[in-house]
Amino acid sequence: MVLLDGRTIKSTHVTELDVPDLPLAARTAHIFPGLTNGSLISIGQLCDHGCIATFTSDAVTITLDKKVILRGDRSAPNRLWTLHAPSSTPPTKPLPSPIFPVANNVKHSSLLADRIAFLHASLFSPQLSTWSVAFSATDSIVDNLDENPVPDDPPALKSNFLYADCYETTGKIFSDLTGRFVTSSSTGNAYMLVVYDYDSNFIHVEPMKNRTGTEILAAYRRAFDLFSSRGLRPQLQRLDNEASTALQQFMDDSRVDFQLVPPHLHRRNVAERAIRTFKNHFIAGLCSTDKDFPLHLWDRLLPQAIMTLNLLRGSQINPRLSAWAQVHGAFDFNRTPLAPPGVKVLVHEKPTVRKSWSPHAVDGWYIGPAMHHYRCYRVWINSTTSERIADTLTWFPSKVQMPTTSSRDTVVAAARNLATALSNPTPASPLAPLATQERVALQQLSTIFSNFSDPTSPPAAISPPCCRATASPIQGFAHRATSEGATKVHRPSQFPITSEGARFCSRDGNIQVSHL
Structure with missing residues (x-):
């Protein structure tokens, strides 16, 4: 296009005018970056497609089939006619596709089904029946599907009474070794010790390099310290005949009563069922990884596998809590976001650590959440063959769509x-008071x-219940050893204590409080 001063400018893009009432061909427009003072419209193009342009001394109208499409006024300084942008009204029929190519984002999706599939893969792809039981038992997983949770407005009323139950815990714990994994990890691990705590219904796994007595004792010590620090100190240990002398001596020193299962009768050990449960869960997670994910990183996926498995299992002490919440406390999806294991990622390199002409990101693999960092991830960097904590990633999932905000x-x-x-207007606003x-x-x-x-009605006031029904336990992903259950003593308390519900359990004379 030639300007009045003789300069020639060229169009860089083809677009479409946002005037739905015009024919499609009449809406085609060109973008000239050199036109910075305003936009020009071709009256000839409009008239070529059936429009009628009527100019007067002070106004202009563009009509089509006796309907006014555009209006404008004549400017006093330059005596030119200026068309006003039409008011946006929804079209009566779907608009046809534009005749010029457009770019679409095919990597991300905002559909609810894709968000559910992404969360399902992040939980190591559990069985749908197990997932539905966990959904019905707790709202923590369901809340993660809503990116904008609805706050209580007005806040839900709380009672000042507490109704508690007392349960005597058993202190039973079971352990067993798995077979050798298909390949050794980069850290040298090839076996796993599976420890099952009956009271919390928690399945814990410790990786091991071999099946020697020293390695088994070290793995058992880590599991023993974990449960003891959470107030679930083992009292009765059942294990196979393969228990080493050093392990038995450690149990004697720790005052843990232990029993060996009969020879060739491994099913008496509940850990055998826990091993099968964990293996099914871990295999499902490995199958959901990228096809190029290096398998020697399998032991780095164990923390997320243990977390997701126990998030889907209910506690024996308090069926309203997951096994993970019983041992580690409530899990916050917003504080620690999860993603499908083994996803290919680009890890952002901070300006303070990268060189001047280095790429701003490096290739890596997502291997789990960083539990002690806010909204950070553990990633494996290919170039350095090491693990790193990162907060800014670009995701490239191959099995599911990456959800975005719709x-x-x-x-x-x-x-x-x-x-x-x-x-809630601000009291100290500098604006004048409203009429x-x-x-x-x-x-x-x-x-x-x-x-x-929020089209739903506000929540009703909560009144103190006259009696509290005991919730049924979650069936969980694994079969529970109901034959190993202990006698529970029910001692309801009828006096007010706090504004939150709780259950009390006793082990070795220590009182524990589990919030409802």
């Missing part, structure tokens, strides 16, 4: 924020946005 989620979040701001009519209008607007973002 347009509806963004609108709902904005509506909630606007409704909250309108309902009565303005307050009424803002209140109506707040109600509209509140109903749009």
Whole structure:
């Protein structure tokens, strides 16, 4: 295009005018970066496609089939006609596809089904029946599907009474060794010690390099210290006849009563069933990794495998808690986000550690969450063959879609924020006080946005129950050793203690509190 000053500029992109009432061919437009003062519209192009342009001394109208499409005024300084942008109205029929190529993002998805599939893969792809039981038993997994959880407004009322049950724990623990893994890890591990705590229904796994007595004792010490530090100190240990002399001596020194199962009757050891449960869970997670994921990193996936398995299992002490929450406390998905194991990632290199002309990211693999860092991940860097903690990753999943925030989620979040701001004005605002009519209008607007973002009715007030029904235990992913159960003593308390429900359990005379 030739300008008045003789310069020639060229179009860089082809786009489409946002005027749905115009024919498709009449909406084709070209982008000229050199036109910075304004945009020009071709009257000839509009008239070639059936439009009628009517110019007067002070206005202009563009009509099509006796319907006004565009209006404009004549500017006084330059005596040129300026068309006003039309008001956006939804089209009566779907718009046809544009005639020019467009780019689409095919890697990410905001569909609810894809978000569910991503979360399912992050939990090591458990059985659907197991997943549905965990969904019905706790809301922690369901809440992770909602990127904008609805706050309690008004907050749910709490009672000032506590109704507690006392349960005598058994202190039973079972352990056994797995067979050799298909390949040794980069750290030299090839075996696993599986430890099952009956009271918490927790399955713990410790990697080992070999089956020697020293290695078994070291792995058992780590598991023993874990349960003891969580108030679940073992009292009765059942294990196979392969127990070494050093391990038996350690149990005697720690005052742990142990029993060896009869020869050639391994099913008497509940850890055998726990091994099968863990193996099924771990194999499902390994099958969901990228096809190029290096298998020598299998032992680095164990922390997430143990976490996800026990998040799906209910505690024996408090069926309303998962086995993970019983041992480690509640798991916060927002503080520690999860992703499918073995996903290929690009890890951002911080400006302070990379060289001037180095790439801004390096290739790696996601191997699990960083439990002691806020919203960080453990990744394996290919170039350095080492593990690193990173907070900024680009994901390249091969088995599931990477979910993103959908347009509806963004609108709902904005509506909630606007409704909250309108309902809670700042007292020290420098603006003039609102008039009565303005307050009424803002209140109506707040109600509209509140109903749009949360169409459900507000929660009803909670009254203290006259009696509390005991919740049924979660069936869990693994079969529980009900034959090993202990007698439970029910001692309900009828006096107010705190505003939160709890259950008490005793082991070695120590009192533990488990919040409901």
